Amino acid sequence: MGIHVVFGALADPTRLAIVERLLSSGDLTAGEIAAPFDISKPAISRHLKVLEEAGVVERRVERQFRVFRARREGFAQMEDWLEKSREFWNDSFDRLEKIFAEKGRPDAEDD
Incomplete structure (x- = not known):
């Protein structure tokens, strides 16, 4: 994956804000990530998918929750x-x- 993918993912203000929240708060559920944003949960999910594809966040499932964290390696x-x-x-x-x-x-x- 090229550097342009990471920069492209972080170029969007919402995605950058999501990553900043994860870096400052640690692991968050999708609902916790979506809470401060004035956009739909499906839109947050699309942003999270872009960040996952860029390799800067990862998802795990805990019971019924999707939990996200920033990936240093990304x-x-x-x-x-x-x-x-x-x-x-x-x-x-x-x-x-x-x-x-x-x-x-x-x-x-x-x-």
Whole structure:
């Protein structure tokens, strides 16, 4: 599964809010997840399905309840991508600072 699937799943504000709730509250039933949202339970179920397919949440059944939790493993690709992006930008800014420092030297050539 590609990184675009995870970012795509989290791009929707409702799905992002669901994941944030799961991260802060731990395991929640589908009903507990749906409670603060002003959308239908079938719509919440569709959002949960997208998050499951992206691998960022998982479901288990306890008696008659569907219980969901955030999957740390589901965020691994995103973490890797963010780390590579951070390294790229840090290296780019370091090169830019070096260029500015060299241009500021009295013996540097003018363009």
